[in-house]
Amino acid sequence: MAKPLRRPGSFKFDPILLVLLMAVVFLLLFRLDHRPFWQDEAETACLARNVLKYGVPQAFDGVNLISQEEGREFNGDYLWRWSPWLQVYLTAAAFRLGGLTTTAGRLPFAVLGIACVILVYFLVKRHFGDLVWARLAAALLAFSVPFLLFSRQCRYYSMGAFLVLVSLYAFRQKWQSRWGPALLLAASLGLLFYTNYLIFFSYTTAFLLAAILFYRQEVLVPRSLVLLLILGLMLVPGLALYRIWEQTSMVEVLHVWISLPRYFGDLFQFVVPLPVAVALIWRWRRPGIPRDPKEKFAIFLTLIISVNLCVIALIPSCEHRYLIHLYPLSVILLGWVVCQVWRYQKFSGVLLGVMLIFTNWLHLVPLDWLRITNRPVHNDFYMLTHPNIPLKLFLGELFSPYPDVNLSLIRFFQNCAQPGETILVTYGDLPLQFYTSCKVIGGLQGRVLLGPEELPDWVVKRWYTRWNRDLNLISSEAFIREKLKLEKDYQMVVLPYEDEIFGNRADPYYHHFVPPVEPINRIIVYRKRSKITSHVQ
Amino acid sequence: MSSKSPRWRKVLLASGLMLVLVQGLVRLPEVRGRLFPGLFWEQKLHLAQKESLRVERRLRYIGAILEELNETFDQDGFQITPGPFKELLVLAQWWVNLPELWGRLLPKMTYETKLRLAQKECIDTERSLKNINATVEALDRALDPKVPQGAAGSLLTASGLSQARDLTQDIRRRCWEYRQELQNLLQKWPELKVSQDNKAGLKSGEIIVRP
Structure with missing residues (x-):
């Protein structure tokens, strides 16, 4: 030979x-775009978008914050240093x-x-x-x-x-x-x-x-x-x-x-x-x-x-x-x-x-x-x-792509949310920042401000619970559990897709080539009730 | 690898590769799907069962770590029984058990790392139990003959169905026991309570933890 x-x-x-x-x-x-960016890819993409705007990778563009480490990635100037x-x-x-x-x-x-x-x-x-x-x-x-x-x-x-x-x-x-x-x-x-x-x-x-x-x-x-x-x-x-x-x-x-x-x-x-x-x-x-x-x-x-x-x-x-x-x-x-x-x-x-x-x-x-x-x-x-x-x-997967968790959420918010509305999500904030015109808070950002009486217009509480590096429950998850009354203030919308852990992550332990036969944990989105009323009026 | 090696070696090599080939073929989901209908549910059940065993191992591991911490360190994380002779012995056998050497040389660090390890294991156990619970619930729905989309019921044989029900019951019972065990551990070791520690950061209406 x-x-x-x-x-x-x-x-x-x-x-x-x-x-x-x-x-x-x-x-x-x-079909490089057969599935949207997942969280880590979206981090790169959002920073790149800010490079086009500011010349350097800024983590904050005046509306959205790019962070997966509770703000450890930058100083007060929001310049990416991680x-x-x-x-x-x-x-x-x-x-x-x-x-x-x-x-x-x-x-x-x-x-x-x-x-x-x-x-x-x-x-x-x-x-x-x-x-x-x-x-x-x-x-x-x-x-x-x-x-x-x-x-x-x-x-x-x-x-x-x-x-x-x-x-x-x-x-x-x-x-x-x-x-x-x-x-x-x-x-x-x-x-x-x-x-x-x-x-x-x-x-x-x-x-x-x-x-x-x-x-x-x-x-x-x-x-x-x-x-x-x-x-x-x-x-x-x-x-x-x-x-x-x-x-x-x-x-x-x-x-x-x-x-x-x-x-x-x-x-x-x-x-x-x-x-x-x-x-x-x-x-x-x-x-x-x-x-x-x-x-x-x-x-x-x-x-x-x-x-x-x-x-x-x-x-x-x-x-x-x-x-x-x-x-x-x-x-x-x-x-x-x-x-x-x-x-x-x-x-x-x-x-x-x-x-x-x-x-x-x-x-x-x-x-x-x-x-x-x-x-x-x-x-x-x-x-x-x-x-x-x-x-x-x-x-x-390339010939018959399926809507993964990120695509399902992106499509939902592109259709249902108005530009500038606030979405609080426990994970997957960065793909939503890249593909929608909403203000997306939560995720692993740790540090996003909401007014004292302000409620986010939308809430996505992902099925998979996440902890931070200090092994504390992530802030967005804790906020939803402690501060929000989802049953009272929000209406639940169940999407017919699996709430996967990551979406298009390449890691062999997480990459799903086909959707599950039967979704076990469906994606749940919460819509603010006052918003529904105002829409009806 | 000389080509003049004994013939039995070549036969052994080829037969080993053939065995892997045949096993790989039989385990292909497409082949298994034809051989065993209801494969998806069987596999989910199998994975849930396996995960519950993993939870058991994790709990044993957490217990062992905590026991070790209890016996070896005081509350500030310092070693209770140091001794120069023991140190020398450990140094002499460092290649056998390097982590133990670290433990003796840097007791404070070892204490914290082991505690953190136990915390991580607790988180993983909680995640596993949540996963198993969801899987068993989905299985229950699928095995319920009253539910029209009870997919597994129509694909499994009568004996397979009753076996599957028994197994889900068994997994559910075990998970309940594991949850109790985890709760007991968390009560004994308040340092392990990791999930609700950041309430303080929520007072101002901000989602903020770190300054």
């Missing part, structure tokens, strides 16, 4: 790459070109997802001259449904994966003797910081450690120091601007022992199947660096992934989104494994390749045997936490 090309780096038109590209372009760009601005400015540029639409907001990130597939292909082909490995790795990424879902979000995920790949690409170039690759390496890591600094810190630590261990001879100290200096200079404004030091107080060392198994569980359940990981550990059980450059690169990537997980486990919230930049690295590793298995026994190689590209069975079935699959109670059979053909689910 793994036939070398004439020489590494030579370019020859590859029809398989073309087919893969056409497939991934379709999968990432088709997360880096790169994704916000990219979205703002897309809005400037394409208008304030869902498609425009998601487009640049989807394009970066496509670029990831191309980069994976060329990284393998150029540096190892192995066409089959390159094709396999690109196919594994192009058909990885979690990666596709995350790349179709108006959020930094695909940008992080792209910059990680660029850094690897530059690292395998002659950065020791040429300034082009050297600067590219520093720039990619610097931009990664401005994409998401959690990813930057976890990946860079892992990358440096793995580079020193496996490519010690190639790491020239003077050049490395210059690059580190350039990188440090790039980080200075960000370190001053964002509230990184304040956020480090959230790090809880003892939580590593809870987060670490969860992250490795996620890795085995959705990225690198447990049997493959066990086989690799067995193969590399003896210490030493393999002579084969391909195997050396594979073990280098494995170390990056493992150390990255250990570092990211320090962060208190354990989320699958912090692993997305590791998907490209994992597919390169899996591609190499398939090539090895093919060389060992062709039948098993084909079987393994087909199962990895088109199913999630190797990820889930062995975990089910060991009874260690993580499957929350709100999951159903048609999700990535159950054995499925993920692409079928993904295409099914």
Whole structure:
């Protein structure tokens, strides 16, 4: 199988790459607006809209407040200081070109997802001259449904994966003797910081450690120091601007022992199947660096992934989104494994390749045997936490989208609420801010003013109860429970759709491709009674 | 991985992959839907049952944390029985139990973290119980022959139906017990009461907690 090309780096038109590209372009760009932004995407979109208005990401536009951390994200000037601005400015540029639409907001990130597939292909082909490995790795990424879902979000995920790949690409170039690759390496890591600094810190630590261990001879100290200096200079404004030091107080060392198994569980359940990981550990059980450059690169990537997980486990919230930049690295590793298995026994190689590209069975079935699959109670059979053909689910959703909780609420308020009316919602405030002309309060904002006798015109008390970082009930929920008399002052409207927890969240534990057979918790909206009377008069 | 490996290894590899393939195929929802009608409700029931077991484990875990806190720390979060020899022993075995080492070196932090962990588990337990309750209610509606849209009733066999009813009863009973247990824990440990702490912020008519 793994036939070398004439020489590494030579370019020859590859029809398989073309087919893969056409497939991934379709999968990432088709009906980008099939479902509206969910809360996190809407945060980026609302900040980007404010960038167009004010030039900088302001959290307050005079009517609505953008916050999911009870105002921790800004000072009195409302300038956003919680997360880096790169994704916000990219979205703002897309809005400037394409208008304030869902498609425009998601487009640049989807394009970066496509670029990831191309980069994976060329990284393998150029540096190892192995066409089959390159094709396999690109196919594994192009058909990885979690990666596709995350790349179709108006959020930094695909940008992080792209910059990680660029850094690897530059690292395998002659950065020791040429300034082009050297600067590219520093720039990619610097931009990664401005994409998401959690990813930057976890990946860079892992990358440096793995580079020193496996490519010690190639790491020239003077050049490395210059690059580190350039990188440090790039980080200075960000370190001053964002509230990184304040956020480090959230790090809880003892939580590593809870987060670490969860992250490795996620890795085995959705990225690198447990049997493959066990086989690799067995193969590399003896210490030493393999002579084969391909195997050396594979073990280098494995170390990056493992150390990255250990570092990211320090962060208190354990989320699958912090692993997305590791998907490209994992597919390169899996591609190499398939090539090895093919060389060992062709039948098993084909079987393994087909199962990895088109199913999630190797990820889930062995975990089910060991009874260690993580499957929350709100999951159903048609999700990535159950054995499925993920692409079928993904295409099914694209061709027959259903109104999720955000779309149902957006449609309802677009039809029923007047511009300027106040909506109090316990979660999902940001999509409503983006898509309606109402004043939307509540959510996780924590700090929204209402007059002493003022009642919101509309109330949406979401079924799923939320607590804040201090483990207190969120203020909007507490306000509704303590201050409002819903039965007396409001009329209840039950919408015929499920009150899902999030909507179009890409996380495999939460992404519903099809609506439930029978809604268990329907969306309930409360309309102010005095409003009904005044409408009748 | 040499291609000259013994034949049995290759057979083992291929048969392992084939087994996963067959299991994956059989577990596909489309295939299972054909084999077992009423699949959706069966699955909901199964998940509710599993979640109730998870709640039981959580409660045991919370109990264990609290017991440990009770035995090891005083009310200010400081360790009750320190000792240099013990410290040395722990240091010598740090690789076996690193969290315990942290506990001994930073008792205050450990106390707070463990309490916070117990709080988080309480929240998750409350969420789980709410979820199970909603699922069981939906199941009851679906199993009720008087309700026209009682979807599950028409799809399950008579024995399956009675089994499903027994199971929902069992889950409901267990959840009631778990709720009582949780309430008892919250009464014993007022620090764990996390859900109603922010009433003070509501006095001025604002939704405001943090200055």
